[in-house]
Amino acid sequence: MKKHIRKYYEQLHQGQKRLKAPGLGGKSLAAELGYPAGLIDRLPDEIWEDFLPCGNVLHHLHPKPGDRVLNLGCGTGVDSIMLKLSAGSGFRIVNLDSAIPALIKAWALAGQSFPGLEFEFVCADGDSLPFRPGSFEWIILNGVFNLFPEKGDLIVELSRVLRRGGVVAGADLCRRGILPDYFASEPDAWAWCMSGALSQNELSAAFDAAGFAKLALAAENMDEYFDRATFAFRKR
Ligand SMILES: C[S@@+](CC[C@H](N)C(=O)[O-])C[C@H]1O[C@@H](n2cnc3c(N)ncnc32)[C@H](O)[C@@H]1O
Numbered sequence: 001m002k003k004h005i006r007k008y009y010e011q012l013h014q015g016q017k018r019l020k021a022p023g024l025g026g027k028s029l030a031a032e033l034g035y036p037a038g039l040i041d042r043l044p045d046e047i048w049e050d051f052l053p054c055g056n057v058l059h060h061l062h063p064k065p066g067d068r069v070l071n072l073g074c075g076t077g078v079d080s081i082m083l084k085l086s087a088g089s090g091f092r093i094v095n096l097d098s099a100i101p102a103l104i105k106a107w108a109l110a111g112q113s114f115p116g117l118e119f120e121f122v123c124a125d126g127d128s129l130p131f132r133p134g135s136f137e138w139i140i141l142n143g144v145f146n147l148f149p150e151k152g153d154l155i156v157e158l159s160r161v162l163r164r165g166g167v168v169a170g171a172d173l174c175r176r177g178i179l180p181d182y183f184a185s186e187p188d189a190w191a192w193c194m195s196g197a198l199s200q201n202e203l204s205a206a207f208d209a210a211g212f213a214k215l216a217l218a219a220e221n222m223d224e225y226f227d228r229a230t231f232a233f234r235k236r
Contacts, residue, residue: 001149001190002125006098008191009075013050013101026051030078033228039082044113050076050105054143054193055171058082060216060232065090067137070161072096072126073144077106077119080140084117094136096122096129127154134163141170145203146196155210162235167215168207173197173226174219183225200229207233 011017027048030040033056052075061083063069071080074095084093097103103121110119124130127148139158148154158168175197183195190196198206204214212233219227 001187002098002147004187005147005191008188009097009099010101013076013099013105029053030056035082036086039085042085043078043081044109047076047078047109047113050102051078052143053079053171054146054173055228055230057140057142057169057171057230058086060167060169060230061087061138061140063087063091063138067091068135069093069138069140070096070129070131070136071140071142072129072158073098073141073147074106075102075143076109078109079142080106080119081110081114081117083140084114084119089117092118092120094120094122096124096126098123098125127157129157129161131161133160135161137163137166139166139168139170141168141172143172143193145170145172146193146198147190149190149196151196151198151206152210155206155212159210159212159235164235166235167232168212168235169230169232171228171230172203173222174200174203174229176221176225176227179225194226197226200227203229203231207231211236 035056074097077095080093080095095106100123103123107121173193183189213236215232215234217231219229222228
């Protein structure tokens with residue numbers, strides 16, 4: 001499934017595929033999710049169709065000078081730019097994605113529109129991260145957690161690269177009940193963050209089992225099957 005998801009996002013960013021599930025991205029979604037209008041207006045119009053968040057994670061992120069932030073599954077890196085514009089630039093951000101075309105767009109967007117902001121770019125799989133233990137104080141996971149069939153393995157890897165006290169700040173869809181068979185039989189629905197969705201209780205339990213403390217978990221209804229959830233968990 002992970003191979004299918006990587007291919008899906010490579011094709012999406014190469015223009016070979018269009019997002020079929022409506023309302024999953026774009027400038028209007030950013031406004032709806034509460035990203036500040038002043039920040040939204042500072043980003044060029046052409047980037048918005050590639051912004052594919054599941055929620056607004058900015059209010060869970062408070063990096064201090066010297067901190068290191070990993071934006072895992074960064075896509076075109078919009079959250080990274082918004083974080084630097086809103087929280088200062090004395091911290092380091094690594095943009096990581098498994099799809100090279102997404103990273104190329106992220107690199108071009110940052111370089112052309114915000115040459116003063118510095119980012120690092122890494123192509124890797126999120127559950128096999130090329131970093132030493134304790135490399136980050138913050139990890140952003142916006143629309144990414146549900147793309148991993150083995151969530152326990154992912155959380156263990158996040159814990160490994162986080163320092164003690166470090167925070168995973170994320171957003172994803174949570175299922176409201178048992179999903180219809182359609183979601184198991186449509187591989188693209190994995191890439192839409194749907195088929196791999198946990199319930200809110202399962203999400204909390206998964207981080208709890210790996211030694212994280214829950215700082216926040218809030219959800220809003222999206223449709224009959226899913227809520228949009230934002231969450232923050234601290235490594236104990
Ligand atoms: C729904 S998009 C979200 C992108 C970005 N966070 C945003 O808010 O616009 C999911 C991203 O996760 C990346 N991704 C999927 N599976 C991954 C994996 N195993 N490791 C790293 N990145 C992955 C995809 O390539 C895609 O860019």
